[in-house]
Structure formats: structure tokens, C-alpha cells
Amino acid sequence: MQVYLPIAEMSLDVFLLLGLGGAIGFLSGMFGVGGGFLLTPMLIFIGVPPAVAVATQANQVVASSVSGVLAHWSRGNVDFRMGGVLLGGGILGSTAGVFIFGVLKSIGQIDLVIALAYVLLLGIIGVTMLQEALRAMLRRRDPKPPVRKLHQHIWVHGLPFKMRFRKSRLYISALLPIGVGFLVGLLAALLGVGGAFLMVPAMIYLLGMPTTIVVGTSLFQIIFVAANVTLLQAVQNQTVDAVLAAILVLGGVVGAQIGGRLGGKLKGDQLRILLALLVFVVASGLAYELVATPDELYSIAPLGLPL
Amino acid sequence: MTGRFAIATTLSLLLVAAPAPRLASATPLVADLSDHLIAITTDFTGTDVLLFGAVDGPGDVVVVVRGPVNDATVRRKERVAGIWVNRESVEFRAVPSFYAIASTRPLDEILDLPTRMRHSIGIDTLRLSAPEAERSLLPEFRAALERIKTAEQLYRPDVIDVTFLGDTLFRADFQFPSNVSTGSYVVEVLLIREGEVASAQTTPLVISKSGIGADIYQFAHVNSFFYGLASVSIALLAGWIAHLVFRRI
Numbered sequence: 001m002q003v004y005l006p007i008a009e010m011s012l013d014v015f016l017l018l019g020l021g022g023a024i025g026f027l028s029g030m031f032g033v034g035g036g037f038l039l040t041p042m043l044i045f046i047g048v049p050p051a052v053a054v055a056t057q058a059n060q061v062v063a064s065s066v067s068g069v070l071a072h073w074s075r076g077n078v079d080f081r082m083g084g085v086l087l088g089g090g091i092l093g094s095t096a097g098v099f100i101f102g103v104l105k106s107i108g109q110i111d112l113v114i115a116l117a118y119v120l121l122l123g124i125i126g127v128t129m130l131q132e133a134l135r136a137m138l139r140r141r142d143p144k145p146p147v148r149k150l151h152q153h154i155w156v157h158g159l160p161f162k163m164r165f166r167k168s169r170l171y172i173s174a175l176l177p178i179g180v181g182f183l184v185g186l187l188a189a190l191l192g193v194g195g196a197f198l199m200v201p202a203m204i205y206l207l208g209m210p211t212t213i214v215v216g217t218s219l220f221q222i223i224f225v226a227a228n229v230t231l232l233q234a235v236q237n238q239t240v241d242a243v244l245a246a247i248l249v250l251g252g253v254v255g256a257q258i259g260g261r262l263g264g265k266l267k268g269d270q271l272r273i274l275l276a277l278l279v280f281v282v283a284s285g286l287a288y289e290l291v292a293t294p295d296e297l298y299s300i301a302p303l304g305l306p307l
Numbered sequence: 308m309t310g311r312f313a314i315a316t317t318l319s320l321l322l323v324a325a326p327a328p329r330l331a332s333a334t335p336l337v338a339d340l341s342d343h344l345i346a347i348t349t350d351f352t353g354t355d356v357l358l359f360g361a362v363d364g365p366g367d368v369v370v371v372v373r374g375p376v377n378d379a380t381v382r383r384k385e386r387v388a389g390i391w392v393n394r395e396s397v398e399f400r401a402v403p404s405f406y407a408i409a410s411t412r413p414l415d416e417i418l419d420l421p422t423r424m425r426h427s428i429g430i431d432t433l434r435l436s437a438p439e440a441e442r443s444l445l446p447e448f449r450a451a452l453e454r455i456k457t458a459e460q461l462y463r464p465d466v467i468d469v470t471f472l473g474d475t476l477f478r479a480d481f482q483f484p485s486n487v488s489t490g491s492y493v494v495e496v497l498l499i500r501e502g503e504v505a506s507a508q509t510t511p512l513v514i515s516k517s518g519i520g521a522d523i524y525q526f527a528h529v530n531s532f533f534y535g536l537a538s539v540s541i542a543l544l545a546g547w548i549a550h551l552v553f554r555r556i
Contacts (some may be wrong), residue, residue: 009486067546077415249542
């Protein structure tokens with residue numbers, strides 16, 4: 001059944017979109033990743049204009065993070081003070097990102113930047129995931145725990161404006177979470193991703209937060225960053241497709257719940273390797289399109305949109 | 308189905324009128340469309356529009372359908388460090404978003420080029436100006452524009468058949484794909500005799516979004532701030548509902 005997407009201005013099969021939303025939701029429920037970094041390239045693959053895919057995806061991220069954060073909140077795993085500081089940086093970053101997005105769109109380079117950034121990010125994520133999964137498998141065979149220092153002192157701990165984060169049991173410079181928030185917000189706006197895949201490692205390794213608090217806190221601030229991106233994209237670029245977002249959200253929430261339930265029962269490592277491979281496939285698909293000689297070297301962009 | 312019925316009635320009226328002695332004041336050409344309004348609704352996948360009419364004697368019929376004009380930027384990719392990047396661009400002014408031609412015979416058998424130019428019949432006769440662009444780039448970029456529009460089924464370089472039913476009645480079918488632009492279209496019907504335009508009639512055709520899709524599009528473009536707020540609110544609500552629903556299961 002075809003459905004006409006009023007902002008993307010094209011017809012797509014509603015079951016394909018539901019399936020896509022569901023499959024990504026399934027993965028996100030199973031692996032605890034937002035899934036935006038896979039859904040946006042998938043949407044671009046099936047023909048949604050990249051600008052619409054990114055902006056609409058940000059809207060979908062709002063919905064999926066809300067249902068995620070509520071679950072974490074009920075377990076008391078959200079550091080609101082840390083979330084607030086991260087959010088400050090996130091709002092600045094995402095606002096800058098939407099502005100850059102608009103500029104790139106007007107000079108015709110937005111599709112290139114989105115594709116390049118995705119190839120780079122997915123490549124890095126794929127490698128990291130594969131490494132971690134393989135290391136975990138090896139560790140199980142050789143059950144000697146790695147020796148790690150309790151608290152490492154690097155240059156970041158010398159920064160000014162120190163703040164106390166009780167829940168995270170940290171006393172660090174506020175500039176650090178603001179910087180992390182800014183970078184992730186920038187990516188959220190440019191790529192339509194929640195940024196959890198960057199935020200979570202940064203919070204663990206750079207800020208040194210306890211892992212139990214990390215996911216809930218990152219989801220908490222992602223809600224607001226994604227909401228900010230959606231709002232700004234809607235105002236500046238008019239690229240948020242409400243119909244597309246609704247279908248993706250519907251498929252996504254159902255998929256996420258099923259994935260979450262299944263994920264608890266299944267062995268993680270092999271699945272992680274599979275996800276890493278999937279990430280690689282998407283990345284190489286995008287990379288191939290950047291390098292391969294296109295069938296059509298020319299493209300048309302309408303100037304003013306008539307009402 | 309009301310369109311069908313209207314055609315049937317009009318055709319039968321024309322049939323009744325045809326054998327009557329030709330009055331001096333009678334128009335040599337009458338034509339109309341099965342629909343004057345195409346509504347793009349949420350299940351829109353493209354549509355067909357039937358043009359029908361009658362002529363008062365021998366001659367060829369040519370129909371030109373033009374979509375609303377927009378400015379358009381055509382960009383060309385070039386390989387930079389192994390990656391294909393948009394480099395050169397040409398901004399064309401007043402590009403018809405849709406262009407299709409129907410005719411009883413191939414155009415060059417009916418009309419010579421100057422006449423076609425004068426009435427701008429044929430994609431090659433479109434006056435696409437690009438005041439700021441480099442002259443040398445124009446032919447290639449224009450060809451690309453036509454090629455892409457053709458691939459999107461928005462330009463029809465192949466002439467569509469106008470078929471005669473008997474000596475006086477004719478019909479032509481036009482297809483509009485799902486990516487068609489909204490706005491006011493002009494359908495021009497020309498009666499050609501001895502290489503000249505003997506009679507002409509224009510009929511408007513409006514394509515507009517309708518129903519919820521139209522409301523969403525309007526909302527997004529006119530009140531974009533509140534549209535953004537609404538989108539965010541719906542997403543917040545959806546996430547909350549999902550949490551409530553699945554907590555119980």
C-alpha cells in the first residue's frame with residue numbers, strides 16, 4: 001500500500017516503512033543503540049531526500065528516547081544535573097548544526113557531507129564494535145580480568161569551572177560535558193542521529209561516569225537535543241515529514257519492545273558481531289556510492305518552493 | 308466516474324451536433340478535459356487525464372501541456388580526490404515543471420521549426436534562460452535538465468498519440484506521475500491546417516494537494532514553528548504511550 005509523504009513529496013510503500021522502522025527498532029531494543037545511524041542511511045537508500053531523512057529521523061529519535069528514558073528513570077538511573085550540563089552544550093551544538101545544514105543545503109553540498117560523515121562514523125563504529133565483541137569472546141575463553149586503574153588523571157582534569165555531580169560521583173570541569181554535548185549535538189543536527197553511540201563512550205571513558213547512569217542520562221539529554229533539532233529543521237528547512245515520522249515511530253516502538261525482550265534472552269557477542277557487520281555493509285554501500293561513477297552526473301535542485 | 312459520464316455526455320452531444328449543417332459562427336475546435344482538478348491525496352500514485360474534443364473538418368491536432376514554472380539549479384558532479392562532488396552549477400529561470408505533447412502525427416510532418424518556435428511546441432523550443440551562467444556550459448546543462456526531467460516522467464519528449472474517432476472526434480491520454488508539482492497547468496489544444504495554426508483553445512488544469520497531506524504541507528510551510536512544536540509533542544506523546552503500553556505487557 002503506497003502512502004504519499006507530503007513533505008518528501010513522494011509515495012512509498014507503508015509496509016516497507018513500517019518494516020524498516022520495526023527492524024531498526026528491533027536492533028535498538030536488542031543492542032541499546034538508538035538506531036538513527038542505521039535508519040537515516042536506509043531511508044536515503046530507498047529514495048527519501050537526505051535532508052528530509054535527517055530532519056524526520058530527529059523527530060523519531062525524540063519518541064524512542066522518551067520511552068527509553070522513562071524506563072531508566074523508574075530505576076533511578078538518570079543524573080539530571082549531568083544531563084542538564086550536557087544539554088547546554090547539546091543545544092548550542094545542534095543549533096549550530098542546523099545552521100550549517102542550511103548553508104550546505106543552499107550550496108548543494110549537504111548530501112555529500114551527510115554521506116561522508118556517515119561513512120566515517122559507521123566505519124569507526126563498526127571497527128569499535130567488532131573489536132569489543134571479539135575481545136569479549138576472547139576474554140570469556142581466558143577469564144583473567146584486565147587490570148585497569150581506578151581513576152586516570154589526564155589533561156582534561158585540569159580544566160577550570162569544576163562542578164560536583166553527586167549522582168555520577170564526579171567532580172570535574174563543566175567545560176568537559178559541555179564540549180561533549182556540543183559535538184554530539186552538532187552531529188545530531190547534521191546526521192539526524194541521537195548520538196548515543198558517541199555520547200555513551202565519551203561519558204564512560206572521557207568523563208568517567210558509572211556505566212549504570214550513562215544510558216539513562218544520555219537518553220535524557222538526547223530527547224531535548226533531538227526536539228531542538230526537529231523544531232529548528234522544521235522552522236529553517238521545512239524538512240520534517242510528520243507522516244513519515246509517524247509511520248517510523250509506530251514501527252520503531254513495537255520493534256524496540258520485541259528486540260528488548262529477545263535481547264535479554266540471547267547471547268550478546270555473536271549478535272554484536274552481526275550488528276557490526278551490518279554497520280559495515282551500510283558504510284561500504286554509502287562509500288561505494290561516493291566513489292562509483294554515478295549514472296547521472298547532473299542533478300536538479302528547485303530554488304524557491306512554490307506554495 | 309463523474310468524469311467518464313461527462314465525457315460520454317459531451318461526446319454524444321458532439322455526435323448529435325456533428326451532422327448538423329456547419330454554421331459560419333461555429334468554432335472549428337472544441338476540447339475539454341475529463342478533470343480540471345487533480346487532487347494529491349495521501350494515496351496518490353499518479354493519475355491519467357483524458358483530453359477529448361471535436362474539430363469541424365480535416366486537420367491535425369496538437370496538444371501541449373505545461374506545468375507551472377520554477378527556477379531550478381542544475382549541478383554537475385566531478386571527481387575530486389576519488390569522490391564525486393557537486394562542482395559547476397547553472398541556474399535556469401522559469402523552467403516548466405511539466406511538459407508533454409500529444410499529436411496526431413509526428414510534429415515535423417505537421418509544422419516547420421519556425422512555427423513550432425513561435426508557439427513553443429516541443430521541448431527543444433523551450434526558452435530556458437540562465438542569465439548568470441557561463442555560455443559554454445549551457446547546452447550540456449540544458450540537455451541534462453531535459454534528461455533528468457524525462458527520467459522523472461515530468462517531460463515527455465515522445466509525442467503522445469491523439470487518436471481520432473471518426474472524422475471529427477479526438478482524444479488523448481496524459482499521465483501525471485506521483486512526483487508531479489502542484490500548481491496551475493495550461494493545456495493548449497491547437498488545430499493545424501496546412502502548416503499553420505488554424506485554431507487554438509486553452510484549458511486550465513489545477514493540480515493541488517488535498518486532504519490531510521495538503522494540510523500538513525501548508526502547516527509545515529506557513530506555520531513552521533508550530534508545526535515543529537506539534538511534531539515534537541506528538542513524538543513525546545508517542546514515546547510516553549509506548550512506555551505505558553509495553554510496561555503492562
